[in-house]
Amino acid sequence: MSDTEIVERLKGDLGARALEIANPDRRRIFLKVAPADLVAAVTLLRDRYDCAFLSTISGLDAGEAFEVLYHFASPVTTIHVRTATPRSDPRLPSICAVIPGAVLYEREIQEMFGIVVDGIPDGRRLNLPDDWPDGVFPMRKDWKHVRPEEVIPGGKP
Amino acid sequence: MAALRTILYLLVYPGVLFLFAYSTFCEWFDRKAYARLQNRMGPTHTGKFGLLQPIADFVKLLAKEDVVPAAADKGLFAVLPAIALAVVSTAGLLLPVWNFDLARPTWTSFPGDIIVILYLLSLPTLILFLAAWSSTNLFSTIGGARVLTMLFGYEVPLFLAVLSPAILADSWRLAEIAAFYQARPAYLLFNLLGFLVALVAVQAKLERTPFDIPHAETEIVGGTFTEYSGKKLALFRLAFDIELVVASGLLAAVFLGGFPGGAVVGFAHFAVKTLFIVFLLSLLRALTSRIRVDQVVSFSWKVLAPLAVLQLLAAILLKGFLP
Amino acid sequence: MSFEIPIGPQHPALKEPISLRMTVEGEVITNADIRLGYNHRGIEKVAEEKNWTQNIYLAERICGICSHSHATCYVQGVEKLMELQPPRRGLYIRYLVSELERVHSHLLWLGVAGHEAGFDSFFMYVWRDREIVMDLLEMITGNRVHYAINAIGGVRRDLDAGQKAKVLEGVATLKKRSEYYLNLGGTEPSFVARIAGVGRLSRELAIALCATGPTARASGVARDVRKEDPYAVYDELDFEICTADTCDVLGRVVVRIKELLESYKMIEQMVRNLPAGDIACKAPRKAKPGEVVSRYEAPRGENIHYIRANGTDRPERLKVRAPTLGNYPATVEMLKKGFIADIPLIFAAIDPCICCAERAVALIDARGGETAVVRMSDLRRQAIARHLNAPVKGNAAWPL
Numbered sequence: 001m002s003d004t005e006i007v008e009r010l011k012g013d014l015g016a017r018a019l020e021i022a023n024p025d026r027r028r029i030f031l032k033v034a035p036a037d038l039v040a041a042v043t044l045l046r047d048r049y050d051c052a053f054l055s056t057i058s059g060l061d062a063g064e065a066f067e068v069l070y071h072f073a074s075p076v077t078t079i080h081v082r083t084a085t086p087r088s089d090p091r092l093p094s095i096c097a098v099i100p101g102a103v104l105y106e107r108e109i110q111e112m113f114g115i116v117v118d119g120i121p122d123g124r125r126l127n128l129p130d131d132w133p134d135g136v137f138p139m140r141k142d143w144k145h146v147r148p149e150e151v152i153p154g155g156k157p
Numbered sequence: 158m159a160a161l162r163t164i165l166y167l168l169v170y171p172g173v174l175f176l177f178a179y180s181t182f183c184e185w186f187d188r189k190a191y192a193r194l195q196n197r198m199g200p201t202h203t204g205k206f207g208l209l210q211p212i213a214d215f216v217k218l219l220a221k222e223d224v225v226p227a228a229a230d231k232g233l234f235a236v237l238p239a240i241a242l243a244v245v246s247t248a249g250l251l252l253p254v255w256n257f258d259l260a261r262p263t264w265t266s267f268p269g270d271i272i273v274i275l276y277l278l279s280l281p282t283l284i285l286f287l288a289a290w291s292s293t294n295l296f297s298t299i300g301g302a303r304v305l306t307m308l309f310g311y312e313v314p315l316f317l318a319v320l321s322p323a324i325l326a327d328s329w330r331l332a333e334i335a336a337f338y339q340a341r342p343a344y345l346l347f348n349l350l351g352f353l354v355a356l357v358a359v360q361a362k363l364e365r366t367p368f369d370i371p372h373a374e375t376e377i378v379g380g381t382f383t384e385y386s387g388k389k390l391a392l393f394r395l396a397f398d399i400e401l402v403v404a405s406g407l408l409a410a411v412f413l414g415g416f417p418g419g420a421v422v423g424f425a426h427f428a429v430k431t432l433f434i435v436f437l438l439s440l441l442r443a444l445t446s447r448i449r450v451d452q453v454v455s456f457s458w459k460v461l462a463p464l465a466v467l468q469l470l471a472a473i474l475l476k477g478f479l480p
Numbered sequence: 481m482s483f484e485i486p487i488g489p490q491h492p493a494l495k496e497p498i499s500l501r502m503t504v505e506g507e508v509i510t511n512a513d514i515r516l517g518y519n520h521r522g523i524e525k526v527a528e529e530k531n532w533t534q535n536i537y538l539a540e541r542i543c544g545i546c547s548h549s550h551a552t553c554y555v556q557g558v559e560k561l562m563e564l565q566p567p568r569r570g571l572y573i574r575y576l577v578s579e580l581e582r583v584h585s586h587l588l589w590l591g592v593a594g595h596e597a598g599f600d601s602f603f604m605y606v607w608r609d610r611e612i613v614m615d616l617l618e619m620i621t622g623n624r625v626h627y628a629i630n631a632i633g634g635v636r637r638d639l640d641a642g643q644k645a646k647v648l649e650g651v652a653t654l655k656k657r658s659e660y661y662l663n664l665g666g667t668e669p670s671f672v673a674r675i676a677g678v679g680r681l682s683r684e685l686a687i688a689l690c691a692t693g694p695t696a697r698a699s700g701v702a703r704d705v706r707k708e709d710p711y712a713v714y715d716e717l718d719f720e721i722c723t724a725d726t727c728d729v730l731g732r733v734v735v736r737i738k739e740l741l742e743s744y745k746m747i748e749q750m751v752r753n754l755p756a757g758d759i760a761c762k763a764p765r766k767a768k769p770g771e772v773v774s775r776y777e778a779p780r781g782e783n784i785h786y787i788r789a790n791g792t793d794r795p796e797r798l799k800v801r802a803p804t805l806g807n808y809p810a811t812v813e814m815l816k817k818g819f820i821a822d823i824p825l826i827f828a829a830i831d832p833c834i835c836c837a838e839r840a841v842a843l844i845d846a847r848g849g850e851t852a853v854v855r856m857s858d859l860r861r862q863a864i865a866r867h868l869n870a871p872v873k874g875n876a877a878w879p880l
Contacts, residue, residue, distance in 0.1 A: 025560070027709050028773055053703070054690050055775070056801035058786040071773060071784060075708050080773060101690030101809050105801075127517040138525060145525065195604035295485050299507075299820065366598055367670050375493040375596045375824040377485075445670040447598025449821040450507065452673055 001076055003029060006049065010079075013044060020082075032082045035092050041081060042070065042095045050074040054095075057105035059113045061141045066090050066113055070102075085115060094119040112139035167250075176249045180398035181211040186432055187401070187439050194443035211398070215391050223387030230291040237288045238385070238392035241281050245399045248277035252406040253332040254416045254427040269329045274407055275316060278362065281400055282308050285371070285381050288393075292384035300371040300380030303450050307361060307370060310457030315358035317465035318351040321472035322411050331407075335415020345414055347475055351468040352412040354461050356434070359404045360441050361453065363397065367445035368453060405434035482510065485820070489518045493596060493824035500827065504820055512815040514808055527798040532558055532632060532767065535795065539785075540626050542800060543833050545588065548581045549778035550785075550800065551630045556711060557774030557787045558632050561767040570634030570759040571712045576647075576750045577620060577629055579743045583654065584613045585779035586736045586743075589831045590661065593733060596824040597674045602664070609657045612650045619643055634760025644751050655744045662737040666730070675729040679814040679826035682727055691810040693781020693803050694739065695830050697723045698731035705777040716753075717746050729829045736831075766793045778803055780831045804833050 003023050010021055010031060017040070020032035033041045045051040051072040060067040062084070070081040085092055094117045096103050106117045107126040114137035117123070125132070137143060166172060185200060185208055192199030200207025225231055250265045251274045282304060289301025323329060325344065326337035338345050361368040372380030379385075385393060409430035410416070416423040416430070448456070482505045489497035497518035503511040523542055527535050539554040540547045552574060559566060566574075587610040594602030614624050621627035621637060629635050665671065681691065686699035696703055704721045706714045722738035724731035767789040776783045781803030790796040807830040814826045 024770075025772075052687050052690075053692075055782060055784045056786075056799070056806070058797070058799035060788060060797045060799075069786065071786065073708070073775075073782075075703070078709065078773065078775070099690065100688045101806070104805060104808055125517070126515075127520045129517060138522065145522065195601045196608050197604055295483065299485070302506075366600070369598060370821070373598060373821065375598070376821050378492055443601045445599070446594070446602070446668070446674055447821075448670050448673055449819055451819070 003027060003077055006077055006079075010049075013048065014041065017041065027077045029077060029079045030082060031079060032084075035083050035085055038070075038081070038083050039093050039095055039098060042072075042098050045072055045079060045081070046098055049079065050076075051079055052099065054099045054102050054105070057102065057109055059109050059115065059139065061113065061139065063087075063141075066115055068092060068109065068115070070095070090115040092117050094121070096121050111137070113137050114140065171250060171252070171254070173246055176246055176399050176402065177395065180395065180402045181215070182208070183402050183405075183431065183435050184211040184398045187435050190436055190439040191443055194440065215395060218391035218394070219388050221387040221390075223389060224384075226292055226294065226384050228293045229384065230293075233287065233291040234384075235389065237284050237291070238389045238396065241284045241288075241396040242392050242399070244277050244280045244284070245396050245403055248274050248403045249399060249406075251277070251331065252403065252427075253335050253410050254406065254423055266332050267330060268333075271319070271323055271329055271331050271334070271411070274331070274403070275319060278400065278404060278407070279308075279312065281396060282362065288385070289371075289381040294383045296377040296379065296383045297381055299377050300383070304364075304371045304381060306450050307364075307368065307453050310454040311358040311361035311368075311461065314354050314457055314461035314465040315362065317462070317469050318354040318358065319407070319411055321351050321465075321469045322348045324469070325472045325476055327476070331410050332415070335410050335417070338414045339417045342414060344479075345412065347471065348412055348468070350464055350471075352408070354465045354468065355408055355412065356437060356441070357461060358457075359408060360438055361457075363401055363404060363438070365438065366442045367448045369447055370450050370453065373447055401435065401438075402431060405431040405438070408434050487823055487827075493827070494832075495592075496832070498832070500815075500823070502815070502820070502823065507819050507821070509815055509818050509820065509823070512812050514812060516808075524798055524800060527795060529794065531793040532763075532765070532795070535798065536630055536632065537628065539798075539800070540628060540630075543802065544625060545585050545833055546581060546778045546780065546783075547626050548577055548630070549776055549783050550802070551628075552578060553774050553776035553778075553783050553785045554787070554798070555630045555632055556776070557772045557785050558767065559763075560772045560774070561770055561787060561789050562632065562764055563768075564633050564761060564763055566634045566761060567758040568713075568755045569638075569757045570761075572750050572754050573620075573635045573637075573639055573759060574630060575713050576639075576747060576754075577617065577627055577635075579747050579750070580613055580617050580620070580647075581627075582743050582779045583740055583747075584610060584617065585831075586740050587613065589736060589779075589828075590665070590733070593675075593729075593825070593828055594671075596828045597671060599668075599671050599674075602661075602668075602671070606661065609654060612654055616647055616650045619646060631760055632763035634758070636760070638759050639751075639754065644754065647751050648748060651744045651747050655741065658737055658740045658744070662734070662741075665733050665737060672730065674821075675733060675825060676726070678729045678822045679818060679829055680727050681810055681814050683725075685813055686727075686810060689809040689813060690806055691781075692806045693778070693831075694732055694735045695781065695807050695810060697721065698735045699727045700725040703782075705775045705782050709775050711774075711776065713750070717749050719746050729825050732829045766791065780804055780833060781806060802833065804830065807832075 003026065007021055007023050007029060010018060017033055017037045018031060019034065022030045024030065051074045053073045055071040055073055058069045058071065065084045065086050067082060067084050072079045072081065092115055094106055096106065103120065103122055104126060106120050107122065107124065109115050110117050110120065110123065111125050111128050168174060189199040200210035203209040203213045225234055251270050253266060286301045286304045289297040289304065323334050325347065326334040328334050328337065364371055372382055382390060382393065406427065409427065413430045416426040418426065482503060485502050485504055487500040487502060488494050489499050499515040499518065501513045502509050523538060527538055530538055536551050536555055540551040542550040587606055591603040591606035591610065594600070594606065617627060618624050620639060620643060621629045629637055681699050683700045686696045686701050691699065700723055702721045702723050707721055719742045722735050722742060724734050769789055769791045771788045774785045774787065783803055784801045786799040787795055788797040811827060811830050815823065818826060
């Protein structure tokens, strides 16, 4: 099945829910949906397009909104599902019920961008240290790293 | 004079000093053989051919900081390495290489000494378990449980295998068993199966690959030795080196015809035969990968124990038929 | 009795820090939990502040073993963003290094697997043979670990006839040795007893948990980016996807050794058919606004970089997903119901690469308590001084 056929099928299956479909390169299909339609779209991709393999989830701080991309791969193509959530109230539904392997990526998105993932089976921190302050999300553009002063236990004051 | 002789006997030859020197030499031999089998060099720098490396390691460990865990049973924790060393050194005194006078049994060579030496060789395992338990570390505890689990596996085959030559020779004294086979070397062939079983069981007793389960570093860090450091660890390591010598000496005495020819020639026999057994053990170590503790137990009871029983039956039957 | 044992962050079975918490009952694992972050260096954040060229070297430092994988994945994405077409000779050399890196990584893993199983002889033999491929990589690129051969638009070093002959020679030796290891790893009874049936991951679970690379292929999922999404030269090469359907650690060993044999095949093809011409083309300093997804089959599985450009000389976003992260959910499943003795084997079987090393060396004087960033020249001066004062040692020749 070629990319153009998949794009046509996606248009037919998703209808108005597909906000945007692009095919900029061979085996690269970018599909945009609203957060509310995300789980339905992912289920459809898994069941009808053989896209059960989630490579990763990338987040991006685009100013007013956070863009999130779900990178899926099937044996013939890759489909990248894009969705956006406003910075003032960043919320996304969890897709773990459909793709159980997504949990680590959702945890990463949650701690790095502060996007609340509704219904995540395991919402603990993944990468950040336990004493990391709440409400600070390092991958947001407004966060800048300041090297903290080193305190050596038992060292000179 | 007799007192001086006894003191020399205990401290110099074949006591602590000799056992220390010979066991470090055996460790060097084992390490070198193991390294060469693995395409490596082994120790080269310390002393000629790296001969002093085990002694250097021992001295280095003696000089290291000695840490005792706060939650440990301090008395037990500290005294166990010394007991282990004492027990295996005592077992070393019972080898027939320095007790070749058949007519006069002494306090180191008497009817039943084979039982005593087996008993003394079992004690370090229990000491190891106590050491693991008293250090209260999680990894040590698991290691200690594994020590005991393994003990139930290999101990019975080892006893059965070692006792069957004794039954054939009709004696419970190591020197007499050795003398019996020296007179009839062909009879040694009957015990070949028992020798193989005992070899594997000794490997398990010494906790070397494939049976290094209680201190499998990739699984449970140091296992039983996790909390041991400095002098205590040095003593434990020395105790295991001596146990290697004593166990291979025991196998040589029982299965390889002992050490005939008086003090000097007998000693040459002792050196050659123990090194041969140490080499076999190194070979086994290099050729296998570590197995799981449940596999040890099932292997011991499904393979080793039946073979040992077979050997025992053969010995009993042969005793009826042979002159 | 049920208790929790900590494997890591520091543990002899782990070469890099990660925390595995095992709830065990006797020797049986009832639950497992993974905590990451002991090595988080914020590379994605740093990448937003570096320009396109600097980021090649940053990407290379994501991993110490598959360093070329990350650099190549990044570079092939940036080339697409800049609409560059690197010369074919350059591409062939780049992916030749890729395959050599796969060989070195798989041999390294094979040795580690032997060590984790307590089979140290296997470990020593494999690592000795690994030196052959390390020497080849050093000969081609000048480095043993961080090859730094990638440039945007090609590679930085060419290959001459003598080097080609040496590569072919080394690969012929390795091929013979790998066939021996395939035989040994599949037949040595105590080794097979340790790895057969351990760490089962069924095909369905491998798909559901998005396992990748040899982990998935050992469960019968025939997925390989080089076949599915052939980048650069891979559609011109003749190779097979290696799979196994035993779904256990034994399968993962077999898959990796078979992949070694496929890699030797590809290396020979690439060296024999190396096209003539330039090795690199000139790259612009800036990239037009746009986005690209770059996929690459690293030794451990699919490596994916998502790169977004905003028209400047720096990326707007560089998202990196290393294959190991994708395999963690599967690992947790594999560990459950296993034995304590299987933990290092199962965990090592995904070939975890937890990523290491910081970028600037900040040393703290233990006595004075002063923090100082030490320059490379200082380190070098100290190293030379130390070397000159070192006691003379006998030559390490085998004397017997």
